[in-house]
Amino acid sequence: MIRKTDYALRILRTLSDGRLYSMKALCASECIPQPFAYKIVALLRNAGLVQSLPGSKGGCRLAGDLRDFTLLDLIRLIEEDEAINLCLREGHCCEWTQAQNEPCRIHGALEDVQRKINAVYASYTLHDLILGKTK
Secondary structure (H helix, E strand, O other): OOHHHHHHHHHHHHHOOOOOEOHHHHHHHHOOOHHHHHHHHHHHHHOOOEEEEOOOOOEEEEOOOHHHOEHHHHHHHHOOOOOOOHHHOOOOOOHHHHHHOOOOHHHHHHHHHHHHHHHHHHOOEHHHHHOOOOO
16 A cells, blocks of 8 residues: 555544544644645545534544445545556556567456455455454
8 A cells, every 4th residue: 555545544543533633633643744644634525534624623523434435445535546557557558568569468467466456455444444343
């Protein structure tokens, strides 16, 4: 997992108690740099997971049900791309395939690996992960 997803999970872990947290307190609690936290909270807010309240007594709190979001949902929300390899990114043009004029067996194998990884990510809700329930 990439650092932004890790930070998002940490933010949601703190907010999972339902309380309102200032960004300063949230960042201190989870050891997250504030510039990253603001960007991640904005993404979580847009997805309906977090509510932000402005002002000196404002902050953020959990707004959505963590049971409704999977780890795959979070990765797709936070990361620009969940691909495990550059060749799996949409629109990628493989120099090797062009030069050899034949399909790449590695690409096909990596597609299979990516499908399996995504299935595992999709099998865990954020509730399961954050509250310590394992399969």
